[in-house]
Structures are given as C-alpha cells and as structure tokens.
Amino acid sequence: MATTSTRLPKRARREQLLDTALAIVRSQGTDGLTLVTLAEAAGVSRPIVYDHFGTRPGLLLALHRRLDERHRTAIAQALQEAAATADEVARVLSTAYFDCATDMPELSAVSAALKGNPEMEAVQHESLDNYTELMAAALLPYSGLGPETVRLRCVGVLGAGEALAAELNRGRVSTDDAVTALTGLISGGLDGRTGQRP
Known part of the structure; x- marks a missing residue:
C-alpha cells in the first residue's frame, strides 16, 4: 500500500527503515521481516524499500x-x-x-x-x-x-x-x-x- 510519508534524505530514510526492520524482528522474528512488511510498517511505498535494499537478503545483511x-x-x-x-x-x-x-x-x-x-x-x-x-x-x-x-x-x-x-x-x-x-x-x-x- 502506498502512503504519503515525510520526504527524508536517502541516508536518514535508510536509518529509519533499519530502525523499523529491527522493531519487526523484535516483535515477529526474522520470518516476519520482508520488504513488503517493512514498507507497510515504515509507511513508505514498496519501491522505496526495494531501492534501499533490493532483496530480502540485502535487507538482512544491512541489518546485520x-x-x-x-x-x-x-x-x-x-x-x-x-x-x-x-x-x-x-x-x-x-x-x-x-x-x-x-x-x-x-x-x-x-x-x-x-x-x-x-x-x-x-x-x-x-x-x-x-x-x-x-x-x-x-x-x-x-x-x-x-x-x-x-x-x-x-x-x-x-x-x-x-x-x-x-x-x-x-x-x-x-x-x-x-x-x-x-x-x-x-x-x-x-x-x-x-x-x-x-
């Protein structure tokens, strides 16, 4: 679902996405973390998440x-x-x-x-x-x-x-x-x- 979110500089957006990813892992485990669930939880469009991490392994590697x-x-x-x-x-x-x-x-x-x-x-x-x-x-x-x-x-x-x-x-x-x-x-x-x- 596309949402309207505050426009952040790319670096700040990446940090916000990683904060949100960490919160998802804490509450749902790694199985609950996908690019789609991250986009929804962060209130951003899916292309923004894909632009930052590309794939789920890319997201997990960045979080690691x-x-x-x-x-x-x-x-x-x-x-x-x-x-x-x-x-x-x-x-x-x-x-x-x-x-x-x-x-x-x-x-x-x-x-x-x-x-x-x-x-x-x-x-x-x-x-x-x-x-x-x-x-x-x-x-x-x-x-x-x-x-x-x-x-x-x-x-x-x-x-x-x-x-x-x-x-x-x-x-x-x-x-x-x-x-x-x-x-x-x-x-x-x-x-x-x-x-x-x-």
Missing part, C-alpha cells in the same frame, strides 16, 4: 551490519572507560561479548536467517576481522607477545567465546560464569603482561 557495528561501538566505549589493567580489559571484553547475546538477540536471529547466503560468509569474515583487530589492539599493551601472536590468540579466544555463547543460549551456563571463563582465557593468553599501561 548495523547491529554488528553497534556492538563494536559499545565494546570500544566500554574499553575507553575501563581501568588500565590487563584483568580489567579482559573482563570488559568478555562482558561486552556476552552482553551482545543478551542485549541484541536480533543479531543471532538475523545471522541464522542468512545461513547459507554466500554474501553472509564474507560479512562474517569481515566481522571476525574487525572484532579481532579491536581485541588485539586493546590487549597488546599488556602482553610481551608480538602483534601477530596476540592477533592469533584473539582469534582463538573469539572461537571460545562463540562456544561459550552456545552454552549460554542452551541454558547450561550463567552469564556470570561465561564472562568469568572468557576473562580467564583472555588473561591466560597474555604472557609477559605488565598489568599497567606504560
């Missing part, structure tokens, strides 16, 4: 990128406020990792809806690279290891975090225990840490 960016921004902000010790940085990273699972369950739902999509694989690799870079930069000052070794350990820790998140989602571990376990894995991998920034 947005949620992923919000999560990384929250982690970066938490790191800025963390005390300058290795254990505190490890705790902040672990807490922020699991906060995503509880505060943004839509990210997992959108990922699941895109399973098997070839573009999603590239997006997941990009996301892993971004998280690894963020984590390695935060931890490197506390380690006597070289940058590449720290990066590889971060890749391993993120794999462990994914496994712990699966346990958390199955109700087999509490959030506090998952945070403690991941914090221990991060801290244990920082050979030669100084504990304080120079």
Whole structure:
C-alpha cells in the first residue's frame, strides 16, 4: 500500500527503515521481516524499500551490519572507560561479548536467517576481522607477545567465546560464569603482561 510519508534524505530514510526492520524482528522474528512488511510498517511505498535494499537478503545483511557495528561501538566505549589493567580489559571484553547475546538477540536471529547466503560468509569474515583487530589492539599493551601472536590468540579466544555463547543460549551456563571463563582465557593468553599501561 502506498502512503504519503515525510520526504527524508536517502541516508536518514535508510536509518529509519533499519530502525523499523529491527522493531519487526523484535516483535515477529526474522520470518516476519520482508520488504513488503517493512514498507507497510515504515509507511513508505514498496519501491522505496526495494531501492534501499533490493532483496530480502540485502535487507538482512544491512541489518546485520548495523547491529554488528553497534556492538563494536559499545565494546570500544566500554574499553575507553575501563581501568588500565590487563584483568580489567579482559573482563570488559568478555562482558561486552556476552552482553551482545543478551542485549541484541536480533543479531543471532538475523545471522541464522542468512545461513547459507554466500554474501553472509564474507560479512562474517569481515566481522571476525574487525572484532579481532579491536581485541588485539586493546590487549597488546599488556602482553610481551608480538602483534601477530596476540592477533592469533584473539582469534582463538573469539572461537571460545562463540562456544561459550552456545552454552549460554542452551541454558547450561550463567552469564556470570561465561564472562568469568572468557576473562580467564583472555588473561591466560597474555604472557609477559605488565598489568599497567606504560
């Protein structure tokens, strides 16, 4: 159904559409999100939605990128406020990792809806690279290891975090225990840490 809506600049319209898409996923799950349901919920014509996203997978990929960016921004902000010790940085990273699972369950739902999509694989690799870079930069000052070794350990820790998140989602571990376990894995991998920034 075509409606008359306030004319927004393209970027602002895209943000409005993604806000609306997120609200649909929260209330109806990813199965309820299509280009048609988005147009109706946002009060815009279908061509506007198609112009922004092209296809349903295009919409889901855009939503995934947005949620992923919000999560990384929250982690970066938490790191800025963390005390300058290795254990505190490890705790902040672990807490922020699991906060995503509880505060943004839509990210997992959108990922699941895109399973098997070839573009999603590239997006997941990009996301892993971004998280690894963020984590390695935060931890490197506390380690006597070289940058590449720290990066590889971060890749391993993120794999462990994914496994712990699966346990958390199955109700087999509490959030506090998952945070403690991941914090221990991060801290244990920082050979030669100084504990304080120079």
